Amino acid sequence: MENVMSSFVRCTAVGSMFLFVGFVACKSDDRAFEQDSTPRVADDDGSVSIPAEACAGRKCSRDLHEVLDGCTDEVVERCADGFGCGNGKCTTPCDAAVGSQGSLGCSFWTTPPDAHQASDVSCFAAFIANTWTTPATIKATFGRDAIDVSKSIYRASSTADGVHYEHFDGPVPPGEVAVVFLSQGTPGPNSAAFVPCPSGVEVAYHGTVVSAHDTSIYKAFHLETDVPVSAYSSFPYGGAQSYIPSATLLLPTSSWGTNYVLVDGYPGDEDPRFVQIVAQEDDTVVRIHPRADVKPGVNVEGAAKGVTHSWTLQKGQILEFRQLESLAGSPLESNHPVALFGGTQCPYIPSTIEACDTLHQQIPPVNQWGSSYSGIPYKSRRGNLAERVYWRIGAAREGTTLTWEPSVPDGAPVTLGSGEFVDFATDKTFHVHSQDSTYPIYLADFMSGANMYASDGDPDFVNVVPDEQFLDNYVFFVDYTYATSTLTIVRKKDSKGFHDVNLDCVGKVSGWQPLGTSGDIEYTWLDVTRAGKSVPTDIGVCSYGRHEASSDGPFALYVWGTDYAASYGYPAGAGSRPTSPFKIEVQ
Template sequence: MNLRLSGRIRVSVFGVAILIAAACGGDRKTFAPPPEIFSEVDADAGTCADRCSLDGRSVIRCSGEIEPCPIELACGGGSCRQPCDAVATEGSTNGCEFYFQPPLLTTHNDWPYSCYATYLVNTSTVPVDVGIEFEGKALDLSKAIYRTLPGEAKLAPHVGAVMPGDGVILFVSDRESPIDNPRYVACPKGVVPAVLRDYYPDGTQLGSSFHLKTSAPVSAAAVYPFGGAASAIPSATLLLPVASWSKENILVNAWEAWRTYSPGVQIVASEDDTDVTIYPKADVHDGVGVVGTPAGVPATYRLQKGQFLQLVQPQELTGSAIISTKPTSTFAAHTCANVPANVSTCDILGAQIPAFERWGSEYVGVGYRPRTGDEHEPMPYRILAARDGTRLDYDPEVPRGAPLTLNAGEVAAFGAGVGEPFVVRSQDAEHPIYLAAYMTGSNGDYWGSGRSWQTKGDPEFVNVVPAEQYLTNASFYADPTYAETSLVIIRAKTDGEFKDVSLECLGGPVTAFRPIGTRGAYEYARVDLSVGSEPGVTSDGKTCYYGAHHLRSDGLFAATIWGWGRWTSYAYASGMSLRSLVSTPLLPK
């Protein structure tokens, strides 16, 4: 199927220069207050309406009365309703419908197609049935779903519904015939994935996504390849449910090009006849069935349900606006990125990017457990602005190389130590920003000092969760194939105090939180889930290790899971709220 290019009109949507300038004292005085961390007892100014508790289990009446929902229901929009409807109304990364595809962008001989999998955790109070489709056809999952045995890294087949709180691995695909290649990672012995085929579109062209549907909400993350610790090229992403998609998006590339390895993007549709208009910052190259367009000249492409448009080229499209007639979602990817460009070795990168209206104006940057014990280990970040005249304020200080101003579509990279956390904010909610955090290659650091991380880890990137999108509970899955697993938790002051954050495997609250910045709004802690392939922390006879995990609090927090091994790594956020935070349209009407 050929993609159609619309009539073209020349527009100037975004600037092209990165502005790094000193902020004057007057600018700092005009910053809006930090995002207000709400509580269950807050009422909307001038109105009184029933609303949901932060955990989604109760309705809070206008009178202050708390009415728990029946076990089979959940709260959404101020009333008890079916769980899938409730979670879609409230907005979070928990959901019942997802689309996804591997981040493998080319048929490069070094990276043969390998095992693709998703981690699923039942976040509801009822058993969950799981189904998956490809190109409109339901797939057989009878031998594709496995679980991790408690306290072990071994896998066992799973049959039937997924019980509340349980986690499973859904093996999605693998190549039809194994090959003799050290970079090929097959699905584990005994696994029959949902589909066997050499799946990937090569370069710029159209592809087909996998379509996951569940009977009740789950937290879902995708990893390519599964068992990636052996592949040296893995990447993972938290998946965003269709209910959170939008008609307005901004493209994000995972990282800059390096030699013959290019960044890419994937734009996914969930409905037939979805017209997607790209306002490109750079020339869009022609591809298979794709007609390109010059920089600044909009082009419209039509997608059907479950199809994605993949654009792979050396010139970044980061910051380009995407307007669609029906909700879409975008994925950032890279064929094999060196981070930074002069430090080996490279890795595939891939992450699903939240819609523009879900971006926040305040973020907290915190690193994983240092790979060799050095809290000054440089951690790269990339920050992207959506509006002209975006001013950036940092606490406790401006990280080395960080910009103070950005215009719409501009992106800047900078670094900070993994143990040197910071807060960055723009002047208000109508100047939203996007922030990504990275792990560098193991053979050098971001500043080019020549230090090595002794083969530990390699490039990976993750969406940093906006402070406005923190939540009170999260579920995630720790991959059993990585020697090191570090959970990073950031908690926000709620109702004037820091609330305990409980991790189920600890049997109680996480301790040893440390302050972030000078304003006293955030703290962070790290929890080791695995060290040298052995179990991590132990408390009261309970041990944290691989598999499904659950975090809960009466306050707001965010958590990111990082795993690494020999020249390999993965990371993804454990979950986030997906509220609409921006009211002004992305482009002028």
């Protein structure tokens, strides 16, 4: 965000304070975590449904269109048109996506972050990547109320005059990425950072989604498709012109959970942190054992530190906790699956370096956290010089021991307690793992402010995908409105060694470097655009828009975009397999 706007946010954020009133207490217990005894096994290659005890049985091909022999990988059955493979058999495409335990799905909920009032009426959009072989029909609700998005779905393309938006008249074709313009409010006298949706597009909902800027309850958007897709959301949509952008991978409802540890964004001296909890069923009861006092808000009760409290939500509602004192590390349990988002209004990273950006990520449930992570950040903004990158690591279980390769970064912990998070910074890449899958950990990557190196980019917040949740195929979107676009790619050795990664605009990806000392992980960075221009490759050019990357082995892929005082980043996908048997019990 620009320095002027950053100062504006600093000055006005002070007015957003919380009302201190009484709380309603339920049951209290310091022992918030317990272990389940039934582990699940995740496949290294990203394929689906291999039992832990043997390769016998059937599994699905990576494209979810064929049933394979569990031992030989021979094709047993090719699913008919209109069907896909799920859990080793032909079924409906959406059920096939559920069985794949990845980030593909047919049902997603999303919301903008709790950004500053100066920008809260700005354009909010979702990206839908049709990864299936037939067209995708999109429908939506706001809360539980149906809204018409048929006129708000567009194809974005680059022209000599800038970005062109072409309305999709009907379903989204296979292989296409659609931009769905979900909402925009009416700017007022305080909307100094308002970013409108592109001229000529139609917005599905006219209004401000997150308007209270306080602990409160409000509505979420629900996007449904009839075939599997990948989904992301961005606020404000408009890229570099917004100066405070954020983006997040959306997790399908099939990967939601009932056990979480709360995660929010990087701390800001005067910038509230927030968590957003989304319900998809009526009478969803959310129970939290808070690590800090929960401040009451608009029709939302507070709670005392260390005293378990419950809140009830209806379908399509979001419960947001917004306050200066962090709730990160607090265990959550619900009677129905929920989604969890976390962020910060507009912090400096680090606290002394301008400027600020809004932070926002959807957080996976604890049973999808991993025990092993590869700490590979965005490509350095200093050219050939390493950049000092900010990280956060946390643990779910008491007595978690961390092993680092090649060495422990300065300020990084070697042990963590339950719900404990530590922020640290390093200019080195690293690999970290806990004792085993019964000690799940979480890792996030933060980009620092533009003035850190007098460079493009600004604060950002991205989940790091656990090594156990790597996939083998990604369809993703590179935003047209950022000058520089880069990919971070991390691959993992399996029983057959390292596998080539192929990117549609490059062919075989090269430039791999080893991570740590084990020899099991390699990584590379790749430019997609530079200074607003396409990047020549051996087979053509890389540029903005839709892309696809695939491999015969597991890998992770992160998309990053930077421009003057603005940035965005997100993992292009992630597995949602149950990788940890550890279970939260909120007493």
